[in-house]
Amino acid sequence: MLDIDTVSKSFPDDAGADRPALEPVNLTVGEHKIVSLLGTSGCGKSTLLRIVAGLEAPTTGRVSIDGAHVDGPSREIAMVFQEPRLMPWLTVAENVRFGILDLPKAEQKDRIADVLDKVGLADFQDAFPKQLSGGMAQRVGIARALARQPKILLLDEPFSALDSFTRQKLQDHLLSLWEADRFTMVFVTHDIEEAVVLSDRIVVLRGQPGRVEKVLDLDWPRPRARTAARVQELKAEIVGLLDLR
Amino acid sequence: MSSIDIAEAETTAGSRRSIAKGAAPEQARSMAAAAVRRALTRAILPLLVPFGLLAVWFLFSRWGVFDPQLMPAPAEVADELAYLIDDGTLLTHILVTVERLIWGFAWGALAATALGAATGYSRLARTLLDPTIQALKAVPSLAWVPLFILWFGIFETSKITLIAIGAFFPIYLNLMTGIQDVDRKLVEVGRIMGLNQFQLVWRVLIPATLPAYLTGLRGGLALAWMFVVAAELMGASEGLGFLMIDGQMTGRPAIIIGALILFAIAGKLSDAALGRFNARLLRWQDSFGVQEHSKS
Numbered sequence A: 001m002l003d004i005d006t007v008s009k010s011f012p013d014d015a016g017a018d019r020p021a022l023e024p025v026n027l028t029v030g031e032h033k034i035v036s037l038l039g040t041s042g043c044g045k046s047t048l049l050r051i052v053a054g055l056e057a058p059t060t061g062r063v064s065i066d067g068a069h070v071d072g073p074s075r076e077i078a079m080v081f082q083e084p085r086l087m088p089w090l091t092v093a094e095n096v097r098f099g100i101l102d103l104p105k106a107e108q109k110d111r112i113a114d115v116l117d118k119v120g121l122a123d124f125q126d127a128f129p130k131q132l133s134g135g136m137a138q139r140v141g142i143a144r145a146l147a148r149q150p151k152i153l154l155l156d157e158p159f160s161a162l163d164s165f166t167r168q169k170l171q172d173h174l175l176s177l178w179e180a181d182r183f184t185m186v187f188v189t190h191d192i193e194e195a196v197v198l199s200d201r202i203v204v205l206r207g208q209p210g211r212v213e214k215v216l217d218l219d220w221p222r223p224r225a226r227t228a229a230r231v232q233e234l235k236a237e238i239v240g241l242l243d244l245r
Numbered sequence B: 001m002s003s004i005d006i007a008e009a010e011t012t013a014g015s016r017r018s019i020a021k022g023a024a025p026e027q028a029r030s031m032a033a034a035a036v037r038r039a040l041t042r043a044i045l046p047l048l049v050p051f052g053l054l055a056v057w058f059l060f061s062r063w064g065v066f067d068p069q070l071m072p073a074p075a076e077v078a079d080e081l082a083y084l085i086d087d088g089t090l091l092t093h094i095l096v097t098v099e100r101l102i103w104g105f106a107w108g109a110l111a112a113t114a115l116g117a118a119t120g121y122s123r124l125a126r127t128l129l130d131p132t133i134q135a136l137k138a139v140p141s142l143a144w145v146p147l148f149i150l151w152f153g154i155f156e157t158s159k160i161t162l163i164a165i166g167a168f169f170p171i172y173l174n175l176m177t178g179i180q181d182v183d184r185k186l187v188e189v190g191r192i193m194g195l196n197q198f199q200l201v202w203r204v205l206i207p208a209t210l211p212a213y214l215t216g217l218r219g220g221l222a223l224a225w226m227f228v229v230a231a232e233l234m235g236a237s238e239g240l241g242f243l244m245i246d247g248q249m250t251g252r253p254a255i256i257i258g259a260l261i262l263f264a265i266a267g268k269l270s271d272a273a274l275g276r277f278n279a280r281l282l283r284w285q286d287s288f289g290v291q292e293h294s295k296s
Ligand SMILES: Nc1ncnc2c1ncn2[C@@H]1O[C@H](COP(=O)(O)OP(=O)(O)OP(=O)(O)O)[C@@H](O)[C@H]1O
Pocket: A011, A012, A021, A039, A040, A041, A042, A043, A044, A045, A046, A047, A048, A208
């Protein structure tokens, strides 16, 4: 279980004074859940995710996984970024290996073959990143994270740079990967529909500094049709919450 | 949905074939023919201008346009070089020059790599050392000559030091800025994967800096050639530079021109070798020049 306990963050501004970016957030995420962080630009979503990842220290509060304090990158957590962030000098397979360097060679090989097969890139294991399309590169990024067999997978707007067609495919694909491996998933998105279709829980953030505006729990079964009335209704509600009209 | 569907939908059939499988045999044959054609063009085109100049030189000498006392005919230069080859001195001169170049370049590259890595990686080292190094760079390198001669005499040490200084700056600057320009986002990927400092350096910083460093090495080599001539002109008893001075003193322009041509060939060959080595190491780069290269 992931526990976010009164986590807030301030950054020093140009004059050196503290400027709050995120007001205290409380959130617990059960195992095998999918939680999305939704909100307007600059409300601290990435900041919160980076704190959970151990890339940044919170100003107040603490993050723990199954009771263990998170104070740096950990084996249990993997992250997918908005950009694929592949090492351009490594082949696809080597990029995936990059996340599991501490494992024995044979195990590395098995996992690389396994995850590349899962994301449908087995044929491209020897290709360099420059030879991949945007969607393929992002799939390598996902494979690299999954190879670590993380307990918690964090994704920061993983599909926002893709066209809507590819994005839907990858959303469905990510869901099937999640069904197979049952990791906990926390993802940041700007796409309300994406949040509604995928999440067990949607955390709506607003403002600058960011505050949790509302937490929505969705216990409907998946897969959810994008056109379903319920989906559309909830979308409208969230648009209202965010004052987007 | 199965994963294969996605791969099919997202990649065009063409790129899939060319990366994953390989072309049909008849296509392969015509592609091979085209490749041979391109390789020939690439080998011949660059030689066109040098041979054209040679022809002009030859004709102008034959027509008496040039004063033979100042600009001898190509055949005379060839004769002079052949004579030096026969008595074995030319090889000695070349080897002496190349040896100086290698030592100077090696010392310069070594110092530049150590200092550039330090100033690129550590802010403390940068604030401490870089201003001084930049100030030294502002001194025209040849201005060191009198001091070196005073300190080290006119023998090898002063020459090699001068060449090392020439090679130093491009390597140092490229390495330092290369390290500072490494994409912070990639470093972050390393951090989140739990890499330690050593692994971060070895697996992210070094490969990411390699293109800039290799550019620096190439620039350093070019300057090393420049300074080996300068060093030999300032006083030597052997080497291609000495040969030129000797030609000047004894009024034999053929020797000077012969040595010039040898410098051109040696410089070009060493640069091409390093360029080739770089291209191999940087196969992964997604830049215009590399694409052009990989197409042919
Ligand atoms: N390293 C930093 N230094 C200073 N301020 C920062 C830093 N990182 C983020 N901020 C500030 O914190 C606030 C929240 O940023 P964050 O990137 O978390 O927003 P976000 O919700 O992810 O926005 P977006 O949806 O546009 O990605 C912003 O006002 C930003 O200026």
